[in-house]
Every structure is written in structure tokens, then in C-alpha cells.
Amino acid sequence: MGLFIGLDLGGTNLKYALGTKSGELIIKSSRPSLADREQAAIFKNIYAGIEELLEAAAKQNETVTAIGFGSPGSIHFEKGQLIGSTPNIPAWTDAPIKKNIEKRFHITTWADNDANVVALAEARLGAGKGYPNALFLTLGTGIGGGIILNHQLLRGAHHSAAEVGHVIVEFNGRPCNCGNHGCLEAYASAPAMVARYRKKLKRTGVEYKINDLSTELIFHKAAMNEDLAKQTIQEACNYLGAGIASIVNVIDPDIVIIGGGVSEAGPEFITAIETEVKKYAIKAIARDLKVINASLGNDAGVVGAIFLAAENVKP
Amino acid sequence: MGLFIGLDLGGTNLKYALGTKSGELIIKSSRPSLADREQAAIFKNIYAGIEELLEAAAKQNETVTAIGFGSPGSIHFEKGQLIGSTPNIPAWTDAPIKKNIEKRFHITTWADNDANVVALAEARLGAGKGYPNALFLTLGTGIGGGIILNHQLLRGAHHSAAEVGHVIVEFNGRPCNCGNHGCLEAYASAPAMVARYRKKLKRTGVEYKINDLSTELIFHKAAMNEDLAKQTIQEACNYLGAGIASIVNVIDPDIVIIGGGVSEAGPEFITAIETEVKKYAIKAIARDLKVINASLGNDAGVVGAIFLAAENVKP
Numbered sequence: 001m002g003l004f005i006g007l008d009l010g011g012t013n014l015k016y017a018l019g020t021k022s023g024e025l026i027i028k029s030s031r032p033s034l035a036d037r038e039q040a041a042i043f044k045n046i047y048a049g050i051e052e053l054l055e056a057a058a059k060q061n062e063t064v065t066a067i068g069f070g071s072p073g074s075i076h077f078e079k080g081q082l083i084g085s086t087p088n089i090p091a092w093t094d095a096p097i098k099k100n101i102e103k104r105f106h107i108t109t110w111a112d113n114d115a116n117v118v119a120l121a122e123a124r125l126g127a128g129k130g131y132p133n134a135l136f137l138t139l140g141t142g143i144g145g146g147i148i149l150n151h152q153l154l155r156g157a158h159h160s161a162a163e164v165g166h167v168i169v170e171f172n173g174r175p176c177n178c179g180n181h182g183c184l185e186a187y188a189s190a191p192a193m194v195a196r197y198r199k200k201l202k203r204t205g206v207e208y209k210i211n212d213l214s215t216e217l218i219f220h221k222a223a224m225n226e227d228l229a230k231q232t233i234q235e236a237c238n239y240l241g242a243g244i245a246s247i248v249n250v251i252d253p254d255i256v257i258i259g260g261g262v263s264e265a266g267p268e269f270i271t272a273i274e275t276e277v278k279k280y281a282i283k284a285i286a287r288d289l290k291v292i293n294a295s296l297g298n299d300a301g302v303v304g305a306i307f308l309a310a311e312n313v314k315p
Numbered sequence: 316m317g318l319f320i321g322l323d324l325g326g327t328n329l330k331y332a333l334g335t336k337s338g339e340l341i342i343k344s345s346r347p348s349l350a351d352r353e354q355a356a357i358f359k360n361i362y363a364g365i366e367e368l369l370e371a372a373a374k375q376n377e378t379v380t381a382i383g384f385g386s387p388g389s390i391h392f393e394k395g396q397l398i399g400s401t402p403n404i405p406a407w408t409d410a411p412i413k414k415n416i417e418k419r420f421h422i423t424t425w426a427d428n429d430a431n432v433v434a435l436a437e438a439r440l441g442a443g444k445g446y447p448n449a450l451f452l453t454l455g456t457g458i459g460g461g462i463i464l465n466h467q468l469l470r471g472a473h474h475s476a477a478e479v480g481h482v483i484v485e486f487n488g489r490p491c492n493c494g495n496h497g498c499l500e501a502y503a504s505a506p507a508m509v510a511r512y513r514k515k516l517k518r519t520g521v522e523y524k525i526n527d528l529s530t531e532l533i534f535h536k537a538a539m540n541e542d543l544a545k546q547t548i549q550e551a552c553n554y555l556g557a558g559i560a561s562i563v564n565v566i567d568p569d570i571v572i573i574g575g576g577v578s579e580a581g582p583e584f585i586t587a588i589e590t591e592v593k594k595y596a597i598k599a600i601a602r603d604l605k606v607i608n609a610s611l612g613n614d615a616g617v618v619g620a621i622f623l624a625a626e627n628v629k630p
Contacts, residue, residue, distance in 0.1 A: 168561045288473060
């Protein structure tokens, strides 16, 4: 049935790859995403990536059956179009991804939210392989996610399911970037951890510039047994435990998969999250629930986009 | 394809009805559920109800194709058996509902959690008719619920999905009956509302015995414009708003349906909940989301059990 192209647009890079319907990558590449340019320039850059892969496929006497695309923001799946805007790529507002790519290449294209696409990759080929129901969270600057139920992505009635960073863990709590108060993201995202650590240090008389701090530094200090760093991580795990427990009490998955930059802190962090989730989730769910690390790393976006294309193309 | 029997076992009454595959009731009846008796007596009582309906069907020259059963507690759907216990019917622990009824009557039987069964009825014939994705909550002594996604009940990996009373609204908050802290049920169930109202009255020097108070009284006093009663209701709506928003941010339904005893307080209460949910839910979801009252009342359990039977029987 030919090969598939997967693209993963981020605030910094556009990753793209050619692969088989089973998610095996044949060629992968990346280029700057030109996130600060106008929409036409971003699309032109995307076309250049696709052309590169089409030429590579032609050289191997292979055809490309369909294209999959992971993008930040809410995506109207049937239209393959951004709903509104996404903060890190200002000109990407309402981007007609499917329409433009199909017009340019005459190859069927599907687009979905980037966290959904990564969740799909992890479900098919990564940490969630073999589990019908998975909750995927990505911990980084924000907290995003994707939900797989009965092996399929849950997209929701308004293309907005799995806004897992915006479950409320503290009634009338801290302000969140979404405009609400008390969201999980306001307590356990990378910037929230950094802000909390900085505040703790300040109380002991140590002042850091915010840009000199990072979650990497916090995990490093914790590994050196520094109390304030360890407390900061434990507090994030407590909030993640409560927030994830609320979600698993609603959807009852087989498995919770943790990805994103912060998750690279290592197995102890994942174990600490699991301990807290099991403390807060109802017993019938907690008993057999596993919390594990994502396993596909940086390739997850393009692999998921390839699955998105391969699974939606008409046979 | 014959008729269907639906049963709805509660802590006080066993309701049972004979109906068509479209949920139209032909005969309905009820008897005490004998909730304080041993399991054999409860089953015997259930058999008597079924026999009554089988005889009625025979008199009309109709056959019964399948039986559906709604029960409190977590139900292993494939086995049709209770998982563990349920507080209001002590001897009902591990009850093999499907196995016993099939053995006794040789009629295919399905059992599911009572809130799931009510959610199914509301989705097919009630307030949720025509909406593919619905979140149903029942507000009463506890807070339970059911989730319909793409027209189907979400049962979860451990038969425990839609434990909507146990989303956490307050980190390290009040103790909940489930053993956890900060659950929605600990803030917005009928007993939680009564306890909060009683505390407010006590501060003004008015002492009530807990048994003299009820949510009916609170709603009545609020209708008479009593401030403390109005505050109590508003606070419950605030917590319900936060808890329901957390759930809709995860599953993104078309509609939220509120049922159970407390929901009978009237349209103003439902509107107040909707206002709070829309305050806390992400904008893309809140914009088109509706929060409405359940519409099938006391028949919802037997109607849902009939749908459960009719939809699962092999054609």
C-alpha cells in the first residue's frame, strides 16, 4: 500500500519522516519550523520537507499513499484545520493544514493535535503497545495529553478532549495560563516547578534569576540530595498524583504513560508519580494500574503522524 | 424480536418492567429490595419479579428475549457479576447476577452498574437523545455517573469508569467516604450540603439535629430567600462546577446531564451548575456545552436495563 509521510510541527523544529504503515521509519529529517514567520512561509517550509521525502521515495520506486501531520493547538480533525491559535507559532492561527497540503501534492492528508499524535505512537509501538486504554501525559512547558480508548484516540465533541493540564487540583487555586485557577498545569508544569523551587531558595536567602533555573537543575540538585529540590519534585508528584487520579477515576485506563521533557528525569520520578496516583485513585482502578515512561522519545511525533495517515486512509 | 425485562435494584426498592427494544414500557412494578437480607433471599425476590413479568408476557402471547439488570456497585460486565461489595446492600457482595438469572430462567441476561444503566436510558430516550457524547451525573447520597462516548457506555479497563464523585476538587481537602481526601462527593453530595448548612446555622446559634435537615429543606429555605441556605447551594454549585469542568476537559462531551434526588431542586439549580461549569471549563468546550436536567425520572433505571438487554442480545 505504499509508504507514508509523517510531520511533527513544533515551536522550534519541523520533524518529518518517511515510513511504513507499521511505523517503521525509512528516512527522517528536521528543519527549523520558522515559527516566527508568516503562515505562507511556514507552509512553504513544510512543502519543502514533504518534497524532500517524496523525491527520496521516488528514488526507491515507492509511492506515498497519505500524509499525517501533528500540530500544536486544537485541530478540527475532519477539516484538518487549526481551531483558533497556538501560542508558540503566532501566524499558525486557523491554519488549513489538510486543505493546503492536499492542494499542493494531491495526497490525502490528516492532521491532529501533536499530543494526540504522540499518544497514538506510544499506543501502537511504544509504552502503550497491547493496552486497549491508555492515558498519555506530556510534562513540559505545559501539560498536554492524549487518551486512547478501545485502541482509538478520543477526540471529543469539540476536538478538545484530553486537556489533561486543565483538570482542577486546587479549588480557587493558583492562576493558570488558561485564565482559570487551580489547574494541574499551574502546579506541575516545568515553569511551575521552577517557580516553586526559586521561591523556596529565596526563603533561605539564595536568589536565582529565573532563567538560570530549569527542571534539569532541580533534578540534578535532588540527585545530590538537596532538600529543597527534593521537596519541589515531591510536591509536583503530589499534584500530578491528584490530577492523574481524577482523570483515571473518570476514564479507567489500563496504563498511564508519562512523556515530555520533564519525564526524562528518570525512573525514580515516574515511580514517585505512580505512588501518588495509586494513593488518590479508587482502589478498583489503582490495584492494576501501571504508570510508565514514554518509550519513543523524539521520534514519537513523526511515528504517530505516520500511523494517523496509515490508519485513516481508505483501503 | 420479542420483549425485554429490565430490573433496577436499589437500597430500598427493586423496580422491574417489561418493555420493547425501543424502551417503551408495557408493564412496570416494584417491590421492597430486601436489602438487609441474605443474598439468596434477595435473588429469590428478584426471581419473583421476573416471573411476574414472564407470566404477563405469556398472557399477551409475547416472549422475553433478554433481561437487563442495573445494580449498585462495580459490575464486571462480561461476567455480569458484582466486584466486591456495595454499602447499602451488605449481602450483595460478589453477586453473580447474570449467572444466577440465566440458570434460573434460561434467558440471556446482562448486568451493569445502576448509574451506567440510567446514563444509557437518558442517552437513548431522555435528555441526551441525539447527542453522541454525554456525561451523566447523579447527585444524591453519593455522586455517581455514567459516560457515553460515540453513543456507547464507557466501562473502562477495570469496570470502574465514571467514578465522577471521586474527582479531586481540593488538594488534601475533606475526607471522603472512599478513604481519599478532597473528592467532589465530599463537597457536593446531599449529606455534604446538609453538613455545611448545619455548620453555618450553628455559627448563628441555631442548632439542628442532623436528621431534621435535608437538601429539600435547604432548597425550600433558599426559595424563601434565606441567606445561609442560598450560600450552601451556591457553594455546592461552585464545587460541582470545578469537578464537572475537570471531567469535561478530559472527555469533551456534547452535553452534561444532571440526575438524582438533589437535581429535582429545579431549573435554577441546574442553571447555577451550568454557569459554574462554563466558568471553569476550557473555552473551546464551554462555548457549546449544555448542562441539563435528566428527563426520565424514576423510570430511567428500568428503561436503561431494557436497553442494556436489547442492545447486547445477538440478533
